Amino acid sequence: MSSLGHALREETTDDSGALAGQTVVLRPTEPRHAEEFLAVLTEPEVARWWPDYDLDRVRRELLGPQVFAIEAFRETVGLIMFDEDEDPQYRHAGVDVALAPRVHGQGLGADAVRTLARHLFHDRGHHRIVIDPAADNVKAIRSYERVGFRRVGVLREYERGTDGTWHDGLLMDLLVGELR
Numbered sequence: 001m002s003s004l005g006h007a008l009r010e011e012t013t014d015d016s017g018a019l020a021g022q023t024v025v026l027r028p029t030e031p032r033h034a035e036e037f038l039a040v041l042t043e044p045e046v047a048r049w050w051p052d053y054d055l056d057r058v059r060r061e062l063l064g065p066q067v068f069a070i071e072a073f074r075e076t077v078g079l080i081m082f083d084e085d086e087d088p089q090y091r092h093a094g095v096d097v098a099l100a101p102r103v104h105g106q107g108l109g110a111d112a113v114r115t116l117a118r119h120l121f122h123d124r125g126h127h128r129i130v131i132d133p134a135a136d137n138v139k140a141i142r143s144y145e146r147v148g149f150r151r152v153g154v155l156r157e158y159e160r161g162t163d164g165t166w167h168d169g170l171l172m173d174l175l176v177g178e179l180r
C-alpha cells in the first residue's frame with residue numbers, strides 16, 4: 001500500500017463489521033439474507049439488470065465477505081458488493097449494487113455506494129474504484145455521479161441482456177479525494 005493509503009487508513013466499521021451510512025447500514029451477510037436478496041433480485045425492475053438469480057446462486061455467490069446487506073428503516077432493502085484486483089500495478093476495487101424498487105429514488109443507492117466507497121478507500125487502502133452500469137441505466141449512472149463517479153467511456157457490447165443480445169456498458173471511476 002502507498003504512503004497515501006496508509007495516511008488515509010482509518011476504520012469505518014464497528015465491532016460487527018457493519019458500515020454506517022447516513023440512512024443505510026451495510027451489514028455483513030448471514031444465511032437469512034439469501035431469501036431477502038432473492039426477493040430483491042427477482043423484482044422485474046432489478047432482474048432487468050441482475051438477471052438469472054435463484055436461491056442456490058444467491059447462496060453461492062452473494063453470502064460472502066465481499067457482500068453487504070443494505071439495511072434501512074430496520075429492514076433489508078438490497079445488497080452491495082465489491083471485488084478487488086490485487087495486482088500491485090493495477091490495484092483497484094469494483095462495486096455493484098441492487099435495491100428494492102420500493103425504495104428507489106430516495107438517495108439510498110447513493111448513500112450505500114458512498115458508504116462502501118469510504119470503506120474501500122479508508123479501511124482497504126484503495127485509491128480507485130470502478131463501476132460499470134449498463135449504458136442505458138440512467139438512474140444508476142445519475143446515482144453514481146451524485147457520489148462523485150465520472151464517466152470514463154462506453155464498453156461496447158459489454159454484457160448480454162435477458163433478450164440474448166449484447167448491450168453497451170459505461171465504465172465509471174472514482175478516485176480517492178473525489179468522493180462526495
Ligand SMILES: CC(C)(COP(=O)(O)OP(=O)(O)OC[C@H]1O[C@@H](n2cnc3c(N)ncnc32)[C@H](O)[C@@H]1OP(=O)(O)O)[C@@H](O)C(=O)NCCC(=O)NCCS
Pocket residue numbers: 045046049050096097098099100103104105106107108109110111132133134137138139140142143146
Ligand atoms: C441503481 C440504484 C442502486 C440507484 O439507487 P437509488 O436509491 O434508486 O438512486 P438515488 O436515489 O441515489 O439516485 C437516483 C438518481 O437518478 C435520478 N433518476 C431517477 N429516475 C431517473 C430516470 N428515469 N431518468 C433519469 N434520472 C433518474 C434521480 O433523480 C436521482 O438523481 P438526483 O440525485 O440528481 O436527483 C437502484 O435504482 C437500483 O437498485 N436499481 C435496480 C438495479 C440496478 O440498476 N443496479 C445497478 C446495476 S449497475
